[in-house]
Amino acid sequence: MITTSIFPSRYVQGAGALDLLGEELARLGKKALLLLDPFVDDNFHKQIEQSCKSHVTCKFERFMGECSDEEISRLQDLVKGDIPDVVVGMGGGKSIDTAKYLADTLNRPVVVVPTLASTDAPCSALSVVYTATGEYKRMVVFKENPRVVLVDSQIVAQAPVRFLVSGMGDALATWFEAEDCYNSHAANMTGRQGSFTACNLADFCYETLLEYGLLAVQAVKRQVVTPALERVIEANTLLSGLGFESGGLSGAHAIHNGFTALEATHHYWHGEKVAMGVLSLLMLTDRSPDIIDEVYTFCEEVGLPTTLADIGLTHVTQDELLTVAELACAEGETIHNIAGGVTPQSVLAAICAADEEGRRRKAQ
Numbered sequence: 267m268i269t270t271s272i273f274p275s276r277y278v279q280g281a282g283a284l285d286l287l288g289e290e291l292a293r294l295g296k297k298a299l300l301l302l303d304p305f306v307d308d309n310f311h312k313q314i315e316q317s318c319k320s321h322v323t324c325k326f327e328r329f330m331g332e333c334s335d336e337e338i339s340r341l342q343d344l345v346k347g348d349i350p351d352v353v354v355g356m357g358g359g360k361s362i363d364t365a366k367y368l369a370d371t372l373n374r375p376v377v378v379v380p381t382l383a384s385t386d387a388p389c390s391a392l393s394v395v396y397t398a399t400g401e402y403k404r405m406v407v408f409k410e411n412p413r414v415v416l417v418d419s420q421i422v423a424q425a426p427v428r429f430l431v432s433g434m435g436d437a438l439a440t441w442f443e444a445e446d447c448y449n450s451h452a453a454n455m456t457g458r459q460g461s462f463t464a465c466n467l468a469d470f471c472y473e474t475l476l477e478y479g480l481l482a483v484q485a486v487k488r489q490v491v492t493p494a495l496e497r498v499i500e501a502n503t504l505l506s507g508l509g510f511e512s513g514g515l516s517g518a519h520a521i522h523n524g525f526t527a528l529e530a531t532h533h534y535w536h537g538e539k540v541a542m543g544v545l546s547l548l549m550l551t552d553r554s555p556d557i558i559d560e561v562y563t564f565c566e567e568v569g570l571p572t573t574l575a576d577i578g579l580t581h582v583t584q585d586e587l588l589t590v591a592e593l594a595c596a597e598g599e600t601i602h603n604i605a606g607g608v609t610p611q612s613v614l615a616a617i618c619a620a621d622e623e624g625r626r627r628k629a630q
Contacts, residue, residue, distance in 0.1 A: 269461040270454065271512040274378075274389045274411045277504055281420040281491045284313060287354075287379065288321030290414045294375050295351020298322050301341070301365045303329045303357025306381055310421070314356075325350065329361040334398045341368050352377055352413075358429075359385040359536060363393035366408060375413040381421045383499040384429040385436050385536050388415045389507030392455060402526040407455060411511075415503070419491045422499055427486045428535070428569075430495075433502035434475055435541030435570045438561070440506045442547055443600075444468035444513025452603035454514035461512060468509030474501040476560070479568050517550055517594070518543035520601035521613065524590035530578035534571075541570040542577050542617075545624065550616035551604060562627060572624030574617075588614050 278286060291298050300314065307328050318324050327344060330337050341364070349372055355365025356379040369376035378388040387394075391411040395403045422430070444465050447454060454460040474497055481494035510519075521543035525531045531539055545565070548558050565572050574582055591613035594601050601608055 268458055270456040270458040271461045271464050271508075272391060272411055272456055273508060273512075274413070274415045276414045277389070278414065279417040279419060279496070279500060279503075282418065283416050284310065284379070284418040284421065285317050287314060287377075287416060288318035290416060291318060291352055291354065291377060292321040294377070294413055296322055297350045298324050298352045298354055298377075299345060299350040300324055300326050300354040300356060301329050301361055301368070302326060303361040303381075304331075306357045310356075310381075329357060329364060331360070332396055332398055332400065333360040333363040333367070333393060334396055334403075336398050337364055338367050338371070342371060345372065350374060354379060356381065358382050359387040360396075362387055363395075366391075366412065367393045367395070367406060370408040375410075377414040377416065378412045379416045379418075380503065381418070382425050382429040382433070383417070383422050383502040384433040386433070386440070386502060386506035386510055388412065388417075388503050390455070390511045392511070396526075400526070400532050402523045417499060417503055419496055419499055423486055423489050423491050423495060425486070427483055430482060430486050430498065430502070431569050432535035432537035433506075434479055434498065434568055435535075435537030435544070435565075437471055437475055437502045437506035437537075438564070438570070439515075439518035439540050439544045439547070440509035440513065441468040441472035442544060442551075442553075443516040443518055443603075444509055446516035446547075446551065446605070447514030447603045450603055450605035452514055452516075455511045460514050464509060464512035467505055468513045471501050471505035471509050474498065474505065476564055479564065483568050514603060515600035516603040517547040517601040517608070517613070520594040520599040521546050521590065521617065523599070524593035525577065527589060527593055528579065528582065528586055530582070534577045538571050539577055541565060542572075542574065542620065545572065545620035546613070546616045549619040549623075550608065550613060558623070562623065566627065572627065574621045576624070584614075587617055590614075591617065
């Protein structure tokens with residue numbers, strides 16, 4: 267049996283880390299294309315210029331809002347005749363995924379600067395592509411992981427707490443999905459089985475969330491950086507990234523992908539929908555009542571969804587949920603990494619059971 271684990275080349279985190287961006291880029295070349303999401307462009311453009319000006323020549327471009335084939339084509343046309351040495355993606359998960367995709371098509375290294383700890387996308391060698399209107403389209407795996415991932419904890423602390431909580435929802439899936447893959451000998455994102463190291467990193471991610479998650483939420487509510495917040499940023503970004511990519515995915519993310527087909531969920535963040543996928547996965551795979559209670563309690567404490575209504579599906583029909591389940595079970599989806607097999611009917615039952623348990627607890 268051959269196992270494979272993959273990692274970003276360099277991970278930098280801490281308050282004020284954005285001031286080191288130029289120094290990090292200079293290791294990779296002289297010309298950089300920086301793709302900034304609107305929030306970054308409006309609030310940190312001058313600071314980024316100051317960090318980079320004595321190290322590298324920068325060309326700035328504003329991200330148009332969706333990691334779609336249309337946006338990627340626009341950027342490819344933009345750099346024709348002037349290929350940068352390095353591509354930088356700054357902002358949320360979709361701007362980062364777009365930068366990674368662009369860098370891969372240009373055969374250039376990518377540097378990722380997340381301003382939110384809202385997903386585990388930054389460290390990975392993959393992007394999720396959506397339609398121009400936000401429906402899940404496909405996942406694309408690249409040749410290599412980001413050369414640098416740089417996280418300024420002070421910027422993360424200034425963002426609304428919902429982003430950090432969403433990141434915890436994404437990270438919450440890491441251990442359970444890695445465990446599913448390990449038990450079924452399923453492939454991770456490299457196409458080979460995950461390593462013992464990857465599984466233990468995934469477990470460490472889960473334990474870190476349980477221990478420090480609520481303290482981190484309290485820190486962000488006051489927009490301050492604390493040791494607890496630093497640990498949760500690292501769990502959301504590095505541990506979850508390493509854990510899912512090298513440990514593997516299963517049902518939580520597949521169910522998330524199904525949820526994206528329902529327009530009412532489009533106003534909710536990736537990690538919020540993944541959290542509902544986690545609760546459904548626990549029901550689907552018959553985890554112990556103690557674990558189920560532990561995860562629901564955590565979600566309630568930090569503010570993650572525990573019912574379908576919490577992700578916009580207040581009046582969802584059974585037929586609509588069956589569509590979600592069918593999409594989750596599509597050929598090639600990661601839900602098939604669960605030992606013993608699943609069907610749309612069993613996934614539908616799990617989603618309904620997770621929702622009903624969340625409702626019961628809310629009513630207490």
